[in-house]
Amino acid sequence: MRNKIFYALKPLIPRRLQITLRRRLVAYKQKRYRHIWPIDPKAATPPKGWKGWPDGRKFAFFLSHDVDTQKGHDTVPRLMDIEDKLGFKSAFNFVPERYKVSPEMIRQVKDRGFQVCVHGLYHDGKLFSSRKIFNERAQKINGYLKEWGAVGFTAPSMHHNLEWMHILNILHSTATFDTDPFEPQPDSIRTIFPFHVPNSRQVNGGYLELPYTLPQDHLVFVIMQQPGIDIWRRKLDWIAQKGGMALLNTHSDYMCFDGSRPALEEYPVEQYVTFLEYVQSAYADQYWPALPRDVVTFWLQAMKGA
16 A cells, blocks of 8 residues: 555655655665665575585576666667676566667667566556556566567566466566565565475466565665665675575666766666676686576576475
8 A cells, every 4th residue: 555655646756855755764774674684694595405506606696687767778788788898698677668668679688698578567666556457467568578589577666476477478587585675565585595486276387586685776876875886795795605696686777877977866887897897806707697597497407306
């Protein structure tokens, strides 16, 4: 109900005021939840039967980008250039009916070895507001999954109902997080490992949930106004120590690429670059770099019979 009221009133509240209010709320919550954020010690327990990542790698490292606006869509090639130069690949999650998603962009992302996923339908905060609405929109989402040759889904604003999502034709999703009390739906999963969401109506049904385990960029740089990557670095070091999955979900919408003064909801892309360089220098040959679709193949085989 709280979320329904918020999204009904959101268009009436100036964006700058929304950001100011969120900053105050997060500052309050940060003190209250400092024992479980950014690190929840209880999230480190590996799943039953866990034998480790491919090739004996210490931990897994995945990159994902929610593309929320036309601006974010149009800057995707610049972000791919950065990652290619540093030797990384990532998944780009497009919102099909919020802005114009170019078929050429979809082809370019796939041709360059990156992954395409679907990020809701409108990104209006209503996808999970009722079963009826979800079922209606899921039909369209499935259409875009088929059209784009996509097998993954990321939930807008991390709203989720894992059981409802079985009607999506997906192999994996990112709709949850290990710990994040600042999300609109803050029910943390409390694990830094992927997990299977079984479909009780099918013998071998279900999909793999890949919770994000590193705080999202908007929270760190826009809301908390952090001057550097200390939070990301601290969390990554802990995940590496525990042998978990470091999944970073960022947004091309909020990255400032041209070196100018960042706008209200922007941060210098150099922060992201600095973090990727840290991963490379601190953990060379220790992490498994993969796309979400690769994790599904590995997980099904690794956990077979567990």
